[in-house]
């Protein structure tokens with residue numbers, strides 16, 4: 378059910394759950410200070426309770442309401458990238474709901490760069506926890522229609538158009554001594570983060586055996602996540618994709634493909650995306666939603682080159698299918 382901005386604010390203040398647009402993907406939002414409301418998110422998504430949520434705030438001045446420290450490196454990152462597709466994981470204030478934190482000692486914060494999301498947070502004087510508005514392990518939604526297709530028509534959706542970044546935010550944790558660590562790749566690259574962090578002379582924390590053990594849980598990092606319903610196969614180049622499609626079709630299986638960059642055409646349904654990381658990120662989930670809806674036996678996806686600019690797209694694709 379589509380709702381207006383005013384209705385969305387009223388529902389959230391009333392302890393309801395509303396799907397909201399952000400620049401990355403649609404989020405399933407609830408008042409971040411209301412445990413009963415937060416529990417509804419986990420129930421709707423069928424998401425395990427120990428997976429923490431990102432708190433969306435209207436402006437960086439609100440960080441101190443949630444975090445005990447705002448180290449200089451985190452301030453610089455917030456100044457450089459907020460509002461935008463960056464989530465900062467910081468030591469949490471004791472009052473922050475354990476439901477939001479998934480029992481971690483930290484809280485994840487982000488100022489989204491979407492006019493509708495910002496209007497909701499500011500006009501409503503709200504902070505909302507919002508994981509992607511999809512069932513646990515399924516494809517993230519980048520339109521209001523994707524949300525309804527995944528969660529059903531009865532879910533309240535604030536329609537803000539198609540998301541223009543298209544994949545989830547980059548997550549960086551910053552400890553109280555200012556050491557930082559990339560937890561999830563996104564369209565703000567590790568190199569972008571390192572450049573800004575370098576202004577403060579702060580190097581990333583070394584990922585030794587100890588640091589690894591201390592790594593917080595990142596549910597997006599599950600081996601199979603972001604998956605369409607149709608089994609999805611990944612190919613390093615167009616030629617191997619075409620060869621496999623011929624073998625599959627000869628065996629009577631139907632195929633559809635996601636093609637990236639130039640190459641030979643295929644003789645079955647496909648979506649072609651240009652050799653440009655930003656464009657592919659923007660259209661990645663909507664392309665996979667569309668291919669999934671074709672209800673073929675196998676989806677074949679051509680991987681982009683293993684270059685730093687493609688890292689976030691490669692991360693999401695490698696979790697969606699099998700090589």
Ligand code: TXA
Nearest residue numbers: 401404429430483484485508509545546593595596597
């Ligand atoms: O772009 C995005 O980040 C989207 C939009 C809606 O903002 N949200 C999103 O939420 O991707 P979700 O729940 O699908 O992913 C949240 C990620 C998870 O991988 C979770 O582990 C991590 O944030 N996270 C949240 N709180 C954390 C914490 N305290 N420590 C470590 N990781 C945390």
Ligand code: MG
Nearest residue numbers: 508509517597
């Ligand atoms: Mg998600």
